[in-house]
Amino acid sequence: MPTEKVSFKGALGHTLSGKVDFPEDGKVTSWVLFAHGFSIGKDLKPIRTISRTLVDDGYGMMRFDFTGLGESNGDFSNTNFSTNCEDIRQAALFMAENYGPPCILIGHSFGGTAALKVADEIPQVKAVATIGSPCDTTHILHQFADQLEEIEEEGEAKVLLGGRPFVIKEQFVDDVENQNIGIEISSLERGLLIFHSPQDRVVSIDNASHIYRLAKHPKSFVSLDGADHLLLKNPADAEYVAHVLKAWALRYIAD
Numbered sequence: 001m002p003t004e005k006v007s008f009k010g011a012l013g014h015t016l017s018g019k020v021d022f023p024e025d026g027k028v029t030s031w032v033l034f035a036h037g038f039s040i041g042k043d044l045k046p047i048r049t050i051s052r053t054l055v056d057d058g059y060g061m062m063r064f065d066f067t068g069l070g071e072s073n074g075d076f077s078n079t080n081f082s083t084n085c086e087d088i089r090q091a092a093l094f095m096a097e098n099y100g101p102p103c104i105l106i107g108h109s110f111g112g113t114a115a116l117k118v119a120d121e122i123p124q125v126k127a128v129a130t131i132g133s134p135c136d137t138t139h140i141l142h143q144f145a146d147q148l149e150e151i152e153e154e155g156e157a158k159v160l161l162g163g164r165p166f167v168i169k170e171q172f173v174d175d176v177e178n179q180n181i182g183i184e185i186s187s188l189e190r191g192l193l194i195f196h197s198p199q200d201r202v203v204s205i206d207n208a209s210h211i212y213r214l215a216k217h218p219k220s221f222v223s224l225d226g227a228d229h230l231l232l233k234n235p236a237d238a239e240y241v242a243h244v245l246k247a248w249a250l251r252y253i254a255d
Contacts, residue, residue, distance in 0.1 A: 011086030014074035018064030037109030053242035
């Protein structure tokens with residue numbers, strides 16, 4: 001699939017790196033924006049698989065690195081949930097001005113939580129899909145719960161996320177503790193599709209149940225039975241997500 005490297009300004013004014021994937025003939029039926037999970041990045045293999053599968057069916061997709069991650073500039077330690085949300089808004093604006101507005105918003109893990117927060121603010125978005133996403137922002141604190149005291153006392157701490165060291169500052173903790181995603185979920189005026197694995201050991205499936213209970217119709221849930229949190233164990237899991245999503249989304253994006 002043809003891919004273009006792009007860049008745009010993010011929440012803190014830094015240049016963010018993105019990739020736009022589109023069909024060989026250049027004819028895009030609808031545009032998709034993908035927000036990756038916490039501390040991961042746009043080039044994770046399952047994200048590329050989802051993009052390729054959607055592109056094969058005529059969709060175009062943009063994936064990007066949040067501020068301070070992957071190929072994007074900026075200091076990760078200065079980011080938080082609010083900056084992630086603004087990065088998504090800026091990505092959607094960039095797409096609208098240069099390619100086409102996103103009609104579908106996909107978010108994996110913490111990126112899905114951010115997608116739920118901002119979906120109603122992006123007028124052209126008709127459908128939102130989350131993959132293994134927490135139902136509230138404080139869930140992320142479980143990943144470094146044993147260092148919260150150090151963060152409170154010292155103002156920051158170096159933590160391991162996915163085996164890599166990151167600096168988490170007190171401002172990040174304050175930001176996630178002052179969000180109420182339940183309000184956004186319960187007032188979401190978009191089609192919602194929730195993907196989650198019963199075997200997810202990072203974000204338990206109880207989070208999917210909570211999101212589903214809060215959300216109004218139209219809403220749907222798809223169990224990713226046997227899948228791991230990152231969809232890395234079995235490549236077919238990412239392909240399954242894309243195939244289900246593209247069929248489901250037609251109800252919301254068809255003219």
